[in-house]
Amino acid sequence: MINLEELNQVQREAVEYNEGPQLVIAGAGSGKTRVLTYKIAYLLDVLGVEPNRILALTFTNKAAREMKERIGRLVSVDKTRYLWMGTFHSICARILRQEAQHLGLTRDFSIYDTTDSKSLIKRILKEKGLDEKIYKPALVLNKISTAKNRLCTPQTYGLVKSYIDQDRYDRTYDMPSVYQIYQTRLHEANAVDFDDLLMLMCQLLQNNAEARAYYQSIFKYILVDEYQDTNYAQYLIVKILAEPENLVSVVGDDAQSIYSFRGADIANILSFQKTYPNARVDKLEQNYRSTQCIVNLANSLIQHNQHQLYKSVFSKNAEGDRVSLQPYMSDRDEAQEVITQLMREHAVNKIGYNQIAVLYRTNAQSRAFEGELRKMGIPYRIYGGMSFYQRKEIKDAICYFRLAANPKDNEALQRIINLPARHIGDTTLRKLSECAQEHNVTLLEVAANPDTYNLSVVPMARKSLMEFAQFMAVRREEIETKDAYTFAQDTLRMSGVMTEALMDTTPEGQDRAENLNELLNAIREFVEQRTQMGIDFTPMSDFLGEVALLTDQDEHTDDPTQRVTLMTVHAAKGLEFPVVFIVGLEEDLFPSQYCVRSEDIEEERRLLYVAITRAMTRCYLSFARQRYKNGQLNFCNPSRFLKELDRNCIRQGSFATKKPETPVLPDVPERKRVFVPERPINLKPITATPTQTATSTAWQPNDRVYHKVFGDGTVLQVYNENEVDKIDINFDKVGKKTLMLTYAKLEKR
DNA sequence: TATCCGGGGTTTTTT
DNA sequence: ACCCCGGATA
Numbered sequence: 001m002i003n004l005e006e007l008n009q010v011q012r013e014a015v016e017y018n019e020g021p022q023l024v025i026a027g028a029g030s031g032k033t034r035v036l037t038y039k040i041a042y043l044l045d046v047l048g049v050e051p052n053r054i055l056a057l058t059f060t061n062k063a064a065r066e067m068k069e070r071i072g073r074l075v076s077v078d079k080t081r082y083l084w085m086g087t088f089h090s091i092c093a094r095i096l097r098q099e100a101q102h103l104g105l106t107r108d109f110s111i112y113d114t115t116d117s118k119s120l121i122k123r124i125l126k127e128k129g130l131d132e133k134i135y136k137p138a139l140v141l142n143k144i145s146t147a148k149n150r151l152c153t154p155q156t157y158g159l160v161k162s163y164i165d166q167d168r169y170d171r172t173y174d175m176p177s178v179y180q181i182y183q184t185r186l187h188e189a190n191a192v193d194f195d196d197l198l199m200l201m202c203q204l205l206q207n208n209a210e211a212r213a214y215y216q217s218i219f220k221y222i223l224v225d226e227y228q229d230t231n232y233a234q235y236l237i238v239k240i241l242a243e244p245e246n247l248v249s250v251v252g253d254d255a256q257s258i259y260s261f262r263g264a265d266i267a268n269i270l271s272f273q274k275t276y277p278n279a280r281v282d283k284l285e286q287n288y289r290s291t292q293c294i295v296n297l298a299n300s301l302i303q304h305n306q307h308q309l310y311k312s313v314f315s316k317n318a319e320g321d322r323v324s325l326q327p328y329m330s331d332r333d334e335a336q337e338v339i340t341q342l343m344r345e346h347a348v349n350k351i352g353y354n355q356i357a358v359l360y361r362t363n364a365q366s367r368a369f370e371g372e373l374r375k376m377g378i379p380y381r382i383y384g385g386m387s388f389y390q391r392k393e394i395k396d397a398i399c400y401f402r403l404a405a406n407p408k409d410n411e412a413l414q415r416i417i418n419l420p421a422r423h424i425g426d427t428t429l430r431k432l433s434e435c436a437q438e439h440n441v442t443l444l445e446v447a448a449n450p451d452t453y454n455l456s457v458v459p460m461a462r463k464s465l466m467e468f469a470q471f472m473a474v475r476r477e478e479i480e481t482k483d484a485y486t487f488a489q490d491t492l493r494m495s496g497v498m499t500e501a502l503m504d505t506t507p508e509g510q511d512r513a514e515n516l517n518e519l520l521n522a523i524r525e526f527v528e529q530r531t532q533m534g535i536d537f538t539p540m541s542d543f544l545g546e547v548a549l550l551t552d553q554d555e556h557t558d559d560p561t562q563r564v565t566l567m568t569v570h571a572a573k574g575l576e577f578p579v580v581f582i583v584g585l586e587e588d589l590f591p592s593q594y595c596v597r598s599e600d601i602e603e604e605r606r607l608l609y610v611a612i613t614r615a616m617t618r619c620y621l622s623f624a625r626q627r628y629k630n631g632q633l634n635f636c637n638p639s640r641f642l643k644e645l646d647r648n649c650i651r652q653g654s655f656a657t658k659k660p661e662t663p664v665l666p667d668v669p670e671r672k673r674v675f676v677p678e679r680p681i682n683l684k685p686i687t688a689t690p691t692q693t694a695t696s697t698a699w700q701p702n703d704r705v706y707h708k709v710f711g712d713g714t715v716l717q718v719y720n721e722n723e724v725d726k727i728d729i730n731f732d733k734v735g736k737k738t739l740m741l742t743y744a745k746l747e748k749r
Numbered sequence: 750t751a752t753c754c755g756g757g758g759t760t761t762t763t764t
Numbered sequence: 765a766c767c768c769c770g771g772a773t774a
Contacts, residue, residue: 058763060764061764087764088764089764114763114764115751115764132769133758138760142757194763194764195764197764224753258762259763259764261761261762261763262763264762314755360760361762362762363760363761364766367765384762384763418750421750421751423750423751424750425750425751425752426750428750452767568762568763569762570762570763571762571763572760589761592760592761592762594760594762595761604761607761607762628765629760629765630758630760630765630766631765631766632765650751681750683755750772751773751774752773752774753771753772753773753774754770754771754772754773755769755770755771755772756768756769756770756771757767757768757769757770758766758767758768758769759765759766759768760766
């Protein structure tokens with residue numbers, strides 16, 4: 001039986017209100033998860049709601065799993081089994097598989113990850129003869145993703161002014177057609193990408209009255225965690241599913257909205273009460289996590305944001321130590337000294353290594369800390385970067401499974417058809433591709449019957465293709481009959497993937513073999529777990545369904561060893577640590593150099609807010625005066641956010657061993673670094689003629705340029721008209737990137 | 750067809 | 765400092 005006495009007054013009221021739409025604004029560390037957990041337990045236990053009538057949407061699979069466990073402890077474990085709980089993406093995938101036939105897909109559809117999508121886009125660009133310098137695959141994918149998150153189809157893309165304007169600006173005029181082809185190809189491959197999971201779900205709910213009514217009737221109570229990070233598609237899914245009763249309860253903190261780059265729209269939470277005029281609002285303002293000092297510091301920062309819901313987060317915990325703010329000469333220094341201080345925390349304050357986190361803005365920053373930790377023999381764990389399922393050999397293996405499950409999966413086929421080497425090179429693949437296009441069939445189909453489709457390739461390639469197709473046909477049969485583990489094992493052995501890795505005696509080869517074994521282990525565990533749940537047969541398709549949506553947060557969840565955590569601030573969302581180091585607080589890094597608009601800066605500010613509020617007892621902030629970026633040494637200014645922090649919460653020179661530093665705040669010496677000016681640039685455009693052509697290709701002679709000379713004139717940044725290009729000019733050293741302009745000397749003062 | 754080499758571009762953050 | 769691509773070479 002659940003005990004509501006364990007909640008404070010506000011939390012309790014929030015849990016007990018279940019009669020209509022509800023917005024729970026939950027300040028950092030205010031027991032948000034607790035409220036959600038108890039609320040679901042309350043629905044199950046007190047109101048006697050059937051578990052399968054509850055839909056709970058979380059931000060990560062890990063969050064869902066942990067919440068299930070906690071609810072299981074409050075009520076009974078069997079009940080949690082039938083809850084609809086997971087990320088938007090995984091829940092949508094589950095429903096879409098159910099409804100696949102209404103969408104022109106089969107239930108074995110593949111989910112393309114970012115890599116697959118990008119490689120598909122590259123191929124489309126190549127076919128269309130578009131320049132990849134202008135149509136950067138990542139950019140193109142981003143545009144498509146943004147459109148999809150706003151439910152904009154290829155048909156409507158061309159009607160949206162902002163997209164067209166942006167495309168004119170980027171010179172990607174053919175976006176509508178690229179998007180169209182991309183979508184067609186996905187469909188032909190019986191595949192969807194991440195964003196399709198949401199978009200197709202919306203389309204299903206909007207266009208199919210039967211399905212809509214069905215899912216509306218199933219889900220009586222809907223709960224959404226991290227609502228501030230939902231995008232328009234997600235908003236709409238919730239809105240439609242909740243109708244007509246609107247028993248929807250969302251929890252979030254607008255101050256922690258940090259995923260706009262992924263389409264998240266903070267407006268969703270800001271205007272929740274407009275969507276649901278009779279919504280009840282509960283504010284959780286007491287922070288149970290951090291010391292007063294840390295909470296106050298975070299508050300002082302976030303109050304500089306213009307757009308936010310009013311709330312005042314406070315702590316009744318101990319006042320605590322002041323937050324340390326430390327400048328360092330270089331990124332190397334920073335790493336060394338932070339790790340020294342970290343060791344001191346461990347040795348003097350008896351803080352376990354797993355109680356400490358180093359948080360940074362970009363993954364690239366992990367390297368220095370990693371090296372230092374290794375040197376000192378301190379156990380650590382890096383989150384992010386290349387996750388297990390993104391490693392080459394693992395993806396290769398999974399593509400074998402994918403192709404067996406979905407013979408139309410052309411991306412998977414192209415990835416593995418020559419792995420291990422089967423003498424099927426680019427030429428053969430291109431011909432295969434063209435032939436398949438021409439006859440409107442899958443690649444595998446052509447490979448199986450080259451003669452039927454008049455495929456003209458050399459005999460050796462022809463033989464290899466047919467053998468490969470034959471092999472896959474057998475795999476296709478066995479994927480239904482064998483359980484996931486047996487199937488995986490057989491496939492890896494018979495395909496030669498395992499053999500190849502085992503034959504490779506280089507250290508990397510050993511690694512690959514080991515990783516493949518680890519994959520097999522993971523699959524076996526998956527099967528065993530399902531057996532325990534009473535499912536006696538687990539086919540590979542079940543595993544595939546989950547694996548595409550796993551994140552590295554979801555891997556190795558139980559970690560008995562005491563290890564320091566290294567991760568980006570984004571990855572740290574929702575976590576807490578007694579001791580937190582936040583590093584690299586420099587302009588153009590944190591906030592990122594890519595922030596141009598004031599909204600971007602506000603998001604960066606929220607990001608730092610998230611970082612600070614991860615800390616429970618002690619928090620260290622630091623920045624470096626110079627730092628290597630892309631192999632180049634850069635001088636840095638302290639982050640503007642440092643000036644916004646309440647200095648009463650900050651202690652300086654906290655490292656006793658360091659010589660006292662000159663005061664950092666509020667002013668810092670101006671360096672030769674140039675800021676990217678905000679558009680419109682208040683510099684006059686002039687026409688420039690390059691006397692020496694830059695290696696950069698987007699630059700044309702006689703382009704109109706915007707330019708700026710700084711200080712002593714040593715560094716200059718130039719923009720061409722579309723700001724496609726940024727070119728640094730250094731008058732002292734004429735490096736490889738230097739573009740000499742005839743006017744340049746005239747401008748130098 | 751596979752592999753090696755060099756140059757150019759590159760990076761925010763991730764379901 | 766890396767990664768990816770293209771070109772040259774075996």
